[in-house]
Amino acid sequence: MGTGLKFSTSFHLQTDGQSERTIQTLEDMLRACVLQLKGSWDTHLPLMEFAYNNNYQSSIGMAPYEALYGRPCRTPVCWNEVGERKLVGPELVQITTNNIKLIRENLRKAQxxxxxxxxxxxxxxxxxxxxxxxxxxxxxxxxxxFGRKEPVQILDRKEQVLRNKTIPLIKVLWRHHGAEEATWEPEYQMKKRYPILFS
Structure with a gap:
């Protein structure tokens, strides 16, 4: 198909944010499970993994388990498919090919x-x-x-009291940064590193 899923939006804001959405879903599931069953969240991870892998995913049009194994998961609650016949040979290949086409089409629609x-x-x-x-x-x-980080201007001064010591601080505006990114720095360090700022 020539396309690929993007799992991160850190440096490319137009990607689909799939990782963020998956993590949010798992957080919600874990929170609900811990509130209901009590105990530490890490003891519930296998249960959450099982639940997530057997949940319907709109992007592929089925549960991940079903996409991987070609059949719904049999749980102790639902044993109604135990007697199904085993598929072998060309019939299995045809069913697998059809499933792949279905998944590919559902992924294309989701993309x-x-x-x-x-x-x-x-x-x-x-x-x-x-x-x-x-x-x-x-x-x-x-x-x-772009360019070196250099102080441009002193915006404000204050003193910070720590136990029995007073430290003079200055609010520094840096080159290529806005005023909202100005930082408080110890005055003695700035005098040592950038004496031109105080002349």
Whole structure:
């Protein structure tokens, strides 16, 4: 099909957020189980895994267990399929092929649906001459800032009292950062590292 699921939105906000949604679902299931059955959450993990793998998933149109094994899971509560005949040979291959086609089609529909949700929030970006932009996106780690981090201005001063010691602090505005990202720094450290700021 030529498409792939994206499991992370850290550096690509247009992805479907599948990991975040799955984690939220598992958190909700664990919370409900711990409230109902009491005890530590880690003792309920196998039960949660079983419940999640046997839950209907709209993206594939069936439960993950059924997608993997080609039949619904038999639990102690439901033994009605014990007597079914075993499939072998070309019949098994045909059923498996049909299941794969069904899953592929359901995944394509889910991806189209997720793409339409992402397209609703997508905005066209406009750039001006002189703007710094990435020509190629790659999985960067952390926040990228252009230029060196240097203090630009002292915005405020205060003193912090710790037991029997008073430490003078200054609120520093940094280059390439907004005022909301200004930080409180010890004045003596800033005088030592950036004496030009105090002249």
């Amino acid at each position: 189209d649906r997720q793409k339409s949700y992402a397209d609703k929030r997508r905005r066209n970006l406009e750039f001006q001459v002189g703007d710094q932009v990435f020509l190629k996106l790659s999985p960067w780690r952390g926040v990228i800032r």
